[in-house]
Amino acid sequence: MTVFHIHIQGIVQGVGFRPFVYKLAISQGLNGWVNNTNDGVHIEINANKATAESFLQEILDKLPPLAVVTSATIKPVGDKDFKGFEIIQSEGKQKPNLLLTPDVAMCEDCRRELHNPKDRRYRYPFITCTNCGPRYSIITALPYDRPNTTMDKFKMCPVCWDEYNNPLERRHFSQTNSCPDCAVELQLYENGKITENFTDLDYIVRQWNKGKIIAIKGIGGYLLTCDATNKKAVQTLRERKHRPVKPFALMYPDLESIRQDAHLSKKEEKELKSIHSPIVLLALKKHLENQLALNEINSGLTRIGVMIPYTPLYDLLLSTFGKPIIATSGNITGSTIIYDDKKAIDELSEIADIILMNNRDIVIPQDDGVVQFSKESQQKIVLRRSRGKAPVYINPNLKFDKDVLATGSMLKSVFGFSSNGNVYISQFLGNTETYDAQVNYEKTFEHLINILKPEFKAVVTDKHPDYFATRFGKEFARKNNIPVYEIQHHKAHFYSVLGENDLLQSNEKILGIVWDGTGLGDDGNIWGGEFFLYENKQIKRIAHLPEFDFILADKMVKEPRISALAIFHSYKELSEIIKPKFSKTEWNIYQKLLQNPPLKSTSMGRLFDAVSSLLFDNDLHHFEAEASMRLEQKAAELYYKNNFDLSLSYLKYSSRDNFLYKLIKGIISDINNGLDRKLIAVKFHLTLVDYIRQTAGKLQIKHLAFSGGVFQNALLVDMIIQHLKEKYFLYFHKEFSPNDEGIAFGQMVFLNE
Numbered sequence: 085m086t087v088f089h090i091h092i093q094g095i096v097q098g099v100g101f102r103p104f105v106y107k108l109a110i111s112q113g114l115n116g117w118v119n120n121t122n123d124g125v126h127i128e129i130n131a132n133k134a135t136a137e138s139f140l141q142e143i144l145d146k147l148p149p150l151a152v153v154t155s156a157t158i159k160p161v162g163d164k165d166f167k168g169f170e171i172i173q174s175e176g177k178q179k180p181n182l183l184l185t186p187d188v189a190m191c192e193d194c195r196r197e198l199h200n201p202k203d204r205r206y207r208y209p210f211i212t213c214t215n216c217g218p219r220y221s222i223i224t225a226l227p228y229d230r231p232n233t234t235m236d237k238f239k240m241c242p243v244c245w246d247e248y249n250n251p252l253e254r255r256h257f258s259q260t261n262s263c264p265d266c267a268v269e270l271q272l273y274e275n276g277k278i279t280e281n282f283t284d285l286d287y288i289v290r291q292w293n294k295g296k297i298i299a300i301k302g303i304g305g306y307l308l309t310c311d312a313t314n315k316k317a318v319q320t321l322r323e324r325k326h327r328p329v330k331p332f333a334l335m336y337p338d339l340e341s342i343r344q345d346a347h348l349s350k351k352e353e354k355e356l357k358s359i360h361s362p363i364v365l366l367a368l369k370k371h372l373e374n375q376l377a378l379n380e381i382n383s384g385l386t387r388i389g390v391m392i393p394y395t396p397l398y399d400l401l402l403s404t405f406g407k408p409i410i411a412t413s414g415n416i417t418g419s420t421i422i423y424d425d426k427k428a429i430d431e432l433s434e435i436a437d438i439i440l441m442n443n444r445d446i447v448i449p450q451d452d453g454v455v456q457f458s459k460e461s462q463q464k465i466v467l468r469r470s471r472g473k474a475p476v477y478i479n480p481n482l483k484f485d486k487d488v489l490a491t492g493s494m495l496k497s498v499f500g501f502s503s504n505g506n507v508y509i510s511q512f513l514g515n516t517e518t519y520d521a522q523v524n525y526e527k528t529f530e531h532l533i534n535i536l537k538p539e540f541k542a543v544v545t546d547k548h549p550d551y552f553a554t555r556f557g558k559e560f561a562r563k564n565n566i567p568v569y570e571i572q573h574h575k576a577h578f579y580s581v582l583g584e585n586d587l588l589q590s591n592e593k594i595l596g597i598v599w600d601g602t603g604l605g606d607d608g609n610i611w612g613g614e615f616f617l618y619e620n621k622q623i624k625r626i627a628h629l630p631e632f633d634f635i636l637a638d639k640m641v642k643e644p645r646i647s648a649l650a651i652f653h654s655y656k657e658l659s660e661i662i663k664p665k666f667s668k669t670e671w672n673i674y675q676k677l678l679q680n681p682p683l684k685s686t687s688m689g690r691l692f693d694a695v696s697s698l699l700f701d702n703d704l705h706h707f708e709a710e711a712s713m714r715l716e717q718k719a720a721e722l723y724y725k726n727n728f729d730l731s732l733s734y735l736k737y738s739s740r741d742n743f744l745y746k747l748i749k750g751i752i753s754d755i756n757n758g759l760d761r762k763l764i765a766v767k768f769h770l771t772l773v774d775y776i777r778q779t780a781g782k783l784q785i786k787h788l789a790f791s792g793g794v795f796q797n798a799l800l801v802d803m804i805i806q807h808l809k810e811k812y813f814l815y816f817h818k819e820f821s822p823n824d825e826g827i828a829f830g831q832m833v834f835l836n837e
């Protein structure tokens with residue numbers, strides 16, 4: 085009888101694909117087999133052409149919930165008679181060609197079983213199924229089968245083994261399958277002692293209630309937790325973690341309890357409940373029902389980072405505790421999240437009173453992802469792409485015909501590569517100025533290369549010679565004797581948003597508005613307030629923020645008051661306002677420096693710093709972009725209550741003089757008139773929107789694409805959409821963050837062009 089061979093690629097492993105095909109084949113009485121290999125799922129069936137094609141169509145129509153298909157082919161392969169239908173053993177000889185499945189938050193079916201006293205997995209903290217549980221974080225090789233995961237060491241009990249082999253069970257071929265009889269076990273570390281097979285979860289809840297700090301191993305690593313309503317506990321956590329100001333994320337028991345404290349839109353709710361289950365930044369309500377230790381958590385910011393339990397363990401703990409906890413990455417501030425148990429004991433016991441470990445090993449650490457939505461237009465802004473998203477990126481319109489490596493940027497390190505035409509983008513790997521993050525970067529790189537075996541033909545790096553990622557890329561190219569290319573930082577940003585929005589083949593002129601803190605420009609200066617033109621597949625810098633003096637290098641980035649000085653010092657009125665921010669000695673030294681500044685800059689991030697320092701005395705950064713966030717918040721408090729429009733722009737009165745001059749003159753006049761500082765902050769934001777409008781107008785460009793860390797500013801994004809959407813086509817990032825996390829993808833796109 086004729087045999088048809090079907091080959092399906094995409095996210096098809098660790099998602100219950102084989103059992104799904106099996107059931108479908110059985111229900112139609114088809115004979116043949118299905119397997120899982122390094123390059124996807126293969127199926128062979130006895131059928132004529134029409135039946136085989138309709139079988140494939142039905143597969144594609146009914147896919148399991150987590151599956152994503154990027155390609156499916158069908159062809160006749162001779163004659164053979166199959167008896168029945170079976171799932172056959174996976175083999176893995178060819179070069180891997182499939183997408184890795186990200187880690188998936190606990191599904192609703194498992195949640196129900198977890199809380200059902202009659203279920204055999206009642207209150208089992210490691211319940212999973214084919215639709216949920218860890219994947220990327222536990223995989224050691226391909227194809228995704230139990231021996232290629234850290235579940236390998238757990239032998240299934242007879243009941244689990246039956247489930248695993250029974251095509252009618254929802255855990256058929258569930259590689260993470262386990263139960264209380266063949267359990268992943270918890271260990272408790274306290275006072276230098278380890279308790280094996282720890283099961284008393286109420287003990288953890290009691291310790292939270294006593295104000296203890298507890299490190300808990302989750303999917304991507306350890307989180308540091310404590311009662312978010314206990315001021316003293318949160319303060320203690322801050323002190324021990326040496327993190328005085330930067331906001332902490334919270335984990336609430338469920339959506340209902342979040343609604344007690346924060347506003348929750350439909351989109352925000354959907355994002356929280358999604359399989360990625362990230363941290364979502366939410367606007368706080370005026371009246372909080374939970375007695376949050378707000379000052380200790382958020383230092384005056386009005387948005388809080390919130391998530392819901394995405395593992396059964398967190399779900400059990402939080403549903404008993406009934407209140408929000410602090411849930412922040414378990415690391416020494418600035419370093420990579422800790423995921424190894426021994427390291428947790430060595431390093432986290434300085435911070436945590438108790439460490440709750442488990443014996444399911446994590447192969448690759450990942451932080452929680454972070455997302456926000458702008459208030460008015462509900463535009464999604466990714467702030468950190470990590471657990472639940474990495475390491476896949478799917479875009480059928482983007483074809484890579486050779487394997488290339490892009491090494492990314494520095495403060496928000498991420499690398500990306502193509503292999504067999506698939507695109508892989510690593511999780512957020514932190515600031516590779518630190519040794520720890522460098523080690524993690526290399527480890528993650530080696531891990532993915534070992535699994536996917538790309539054959540790189542080229543490497544692309546940032547232009548900045550001193551970035552770890554640049555050195556890493558150059559060294560890799562040298563060792564492998566392949567060419568290495570460079571792309572300027574902000575151009576890579578632009579390529580990133582172009583690639584994500586399928587604009588590379590566009591016949592229209594596209595204006596790239598790339599605004600961020602710092603990036604080395606083609607002329608050796610510090611860029612960051614850039615307008616680029618994309619036309620005939622070329623990128624050209626056509627405008628930029630007027631240059632200002634850049635002094636003191638990193639110190640200027642860390643101290644907004646220095647940006648204020650560098651940008652405003654030649655305006656006498658402002659100089660007087662700024663002067664008290666410095667000691668006499670500082671003032672004299674900096675004045676001298678400004679007479680002969682080493683560099684020029686066009687950084688929009690520094691302009692935000694300067695204005696924030698000038699208007700609200702946000703003079704020092706306790707964490708990245710703090711001054712900008714506080715400026716945004718002040719403006720947002722007023723903006724959303726009023727119908728302000730671009731008539732408030734400082735640019736409207738005169739067509740002479742440059743942007744910066746008009747902006748500063750406008751601010752001076754408003755300060756002199758005693759205008760509400762919040763209104764000046766609104767006007768500053770609106771002036772930037774007007775700056776974009778006027779620049780696009782002058783150049784007669786209708787298509788505007790936005791990238792760079794400044795577009796994490798949700799207020800600015802709302803204003804752009806509100807005031808420019810009528811006349812312009814607007815493109816923002818979708819999957820990737822506008823910040824430097826998106827650079828690696830942009831570098832890849834550049835090389836592919």
Ligand SMILES: [Zn+2]
Binds near residue numbers: 190194212213215
């Ligand atoms: Zn499940």
Ligand SMILES: [Zn+2]
Binds near residue numbers: 241244262
């Ligand atoms: Zn079992």
